[in-house]
Amino acid sequence: MTSKLAALERWVNEVAAQTRPAKIHWCDGSDAEYQALVQQMLQTGDLIELNQQTHPGCYLHRSNPSDVARVEHLTFVCTKHEEDAGPNNHWMAPAEAHAKIDALFDGCMQGRTMYVIPYCMGPIDSPLSRCGVEITDSPYVVANMRTMTRMGAAALARIEREGHFVKGLHSTGELDPERRFIMHFPEELTIKSYGSGYGGNALLGKKCHALRIASFQAQREGWLAEHMLIVGIENPQGQTHYIAAAFPSACGKTNLAMLIPPEGYRQNGWRVWTIGDDICWMRPGEDGRLYAINPEAGFFGVAPGTSASSNPNALTSISSDTIFTNVALTADNQPWWEGLPGTPVVDWQGRPYDPANGPAAHPNSRFTVRAKQCPTWSPKAEDAQGVPISAIVFGGRRPSLLPLVMEARDWAHGVLMGAAMGSETTAAATGAVGVLRRDSMAMKPFCGYHYGDYFAHWLSFDKPGAKLPKIFHVNWFRKGKDGKFLWPGFGENLRVLEWMIARVEGKARGAETPIGTLPATGELKLDGLDLPRETLAELLNLDASGWEMELHAIGEYLDSFGKRLPAQLRQEQQRVQQALHVPRKAANA
Ligand code: OXD
């Protein structure tokens, strides 16, 4: 081991002394290594072979039923000062956190293999990418990390060149929820995760590194680490605009990132390019624009609801070489989940399917697949410089009030829109589903520092020379009085993106309102879509008294961040609140 890697070797030795594994395996990321791991997991029952005729290279993993989602109440940000973690995080003093979790790691790998996984988040040669090393005793984690990151020899070579990396230590432990913690030490660039094998808690390159630790680093270094998909929209003239969009977990980021244009658009030559479905790292380029990379190399997508109508590209992607977690099985051993045709015979826990036990597939069951398998995967996803972002989109599940789409009047207003984002909770985290909570920039579970400082960081990008993207807010989830969604969603969402692009290019006038610019009459192209005019009116309706209440609630929410809330953001909220008091006619004049 060369001297630049000495720090890594020292840490690996320290961890081995603490956890006392039977063996240490340094992962090289090769096919042979992956195949050997798969064979081993088939023997131990960690993986179950699926129908190899219909799904070659596909396997099922069944997790412990108490370990099926992220655990926000057991996830801690351990900064020296409590104030730095902010009210948006659970905090523990670093010394206490280390002591608590180190006690669990003590001897926990006895009889097991300890895997050392060097990985790179982002294209291996990109200046925007960052490396890490995860130590784990879970072969399932190794197999998934190989899919989700650039893992192995090339990453190790980059670590050797750079001499620094994020340290992540993970053990599945006993999978006992009483002995489970996901701890982050941003000031030490360290993660320690014990007692869970679930992706969001155990694949440390993903939420722990690429969001919680990276957001902390990004604030110090002048970039952004965000919970956003990145999609390229190519128009019939061959020009592509890249859009980054933040939605909370399980709100359709993967579907939007892979959308298939409606028939008429396809015929006219519109194309969609997928760059990423979950995480976006952005930084200003020399021309003042924001350039983005997807730090991941795979998709860890929610299976239920993924179907030929909602996301055919995802379905094609996962027809081979995919690890499924907690899905159900058909009689001929194919993976199955709610939304697919066919009938389940075995549920996600391996029991004969009985509707009385609930859904056949767990609502947060997942697929892990290499991004390259997606038919719309963009070659630009490997571009070391990243792609220039034309528009940033925020959105959540809001059954009422929020219009289908609105555009912020400027950057500060857009930051307010992102900060005010709310959404109904989903099965991606444990806890009640369907409860409305604020989830600023969809980062509530992932921002590794005080939200007040985070909002200030966002505002700081608006400086001389910056050519920032336009900011929009969308709501695909507005419901009518009958409780049904008003907007068809999925591929039809391209119509809304087209309007955004027209706004970016200065080709749509829009209608200014106190809450932002909405599409003017006729600007949203609806040809080929059977959407009654009244439904469109309802989707774009501005309920002034509802908005006054919303703005009041946003003000209270912002105040909860205390002294660290940037005054500019509160002023922006007051500006919109006051604009709402002006009679509509005057506001439109
Ligand atoms: C995810 C999540 O898995 O947000 O991407 O929970």
Ligand code: MN
């Ligand atoms: Mn996510």
